[in-house]
Amino acid sequence: MPANLRLGRISYLNVLPIYHPIEDGWVKHDFDIVSGPPATLNDLIRAGGLDLSACSSIEYARNPGRYYLLPDLAIGSRGPVKSVLLLSRVPLHKLADASVLVTAETHTSAALLRIVLERVHNVKPAFVKSPGSVRQALAQGAQDPAVLAIGDEALAMRTDPRFPYQLDLGEVWRDWTGLPFVFGVWVARREAVEERREEVAAASRTLCQSKRAGVAAIEEVVSLASLTKPKMSRAEIRRYFGHLSYDLGPEEQQGLSRFFDCLAEHGFITQAPSLEILDNSPQDG
Numbered sequence: 209m210p211a212n213l214r215l216g217r218i219s220y221l222n223v224l225p226i227y228h229p230i231e232d233g234w235v236k237h238d239f240d241i242v243s244g245p246p247a248t249l250n251d252l253i254r255a256g257g258l259d260l261s262a263c264s265s266i267e268y269a270r271n272p273g274r275y276y277l278l279p280d281l282a283i284g285s286r287g288p289v290k291s292v293l294l295l296s297r298v299p300l301h302k303l304a305d306a307s308v309l310v311t312a313e314t315h316t317s318a319a320l321l322r323i324v325l326e327r328v329h330n331v332k333p334a335f336v337k338s339p340g341s342v343r344q345a346l347a348q349g350a351q352d353p354a355v356l357a358i359g360d361e362a363l364a365m366r367t368d369p370r371f372p373y374q375l376d377l378g379e380v381w382r383d384w385t386g387l388p389f390v391f392g393v394w395v396a397r398r399e400a401v402e403e404r405r406e407e408v409a410a411a412s413r414t415l416c417q418s419k420r421a422g423v424a425a426i427e428e429v430v431s432l433a434s435l436t437k438p439k440m441s442r443a444e445i446r447r448y449f450g451h452l453s454y455d456l457g458p459e460e461q462q463g464l465s466r467f468f469d470c471l472a473e474h475g476f477i478t479q480a481p482s483l484e485i486l487d488n489s490p491q492d493g
Contacts (some may be wrong), residue, residue: 212238213407213411214240215239215241215261215411218249220359221448225419225422226419228418228432229418229425230418235421236414245313246315247315249262250267254274259397260400263393263394264391265392266319266477267316268393269476270476277393277395277484278394278415278456278485279412279488282455284391284452284460286388286459289452290376290451292357294308294325295366297372301329306333307334308353308354309342311340312339314356316391317358321356323474326474343361377389387466388459389467394412410490416488430446433449
């Protein structure tokens, strides 16, 4: 018997509606689940350590020949995302010659921040990468005028009085382009698809089933999340999930392609890739 498919799970609150039905037994599966921050999962699947995974949008953009996008799955927003924030001690226009501390856990959000600061706010700060979390760096004395916080860290720092100026990157992208922003996608390694196409297609359908179940039972997901986020009220958690989009529909695909164009224009990639989406329909016979 071949080994179970290895599935990457982002270790942030934002994916709970997708993974909770699988992890709690609502949806049957045969995955070996590996959890970690986006940058870790990017490295793992690129190296062949995972078969399917949530990953940063920029990982697909940099290595489109390695992956297929899974249909109907994404982590995005159609406005404020609440968990991808530039937090600044000073007004944004004063960041022109300043430094912005960026966690090594993210690549997509860091690229998006540079794009919107340059294109929307006409500001080009220096970006300083923190080897650990932003909060760890601040606890160790980092005094950068601004920080990029993502995921659960952004949710925890959104009311930090040291940073009275905030920029929600999902909101600024929507205001600028009129499109949703897709922070993360689900991908399958092409080798896994070639070797185990039916299993990968079935796994993709399972993930979509789990997403539908989690979104339909969002109040239970909120209750679970409230146990791990005691500083957030149920209403705050519910609003947070309400700001997120888990679909990869036509508008999300358009927003993703627009982001890839921006990545190419700013030199993050040499060429914007097309979106190659896996056909996960059952095969006849």
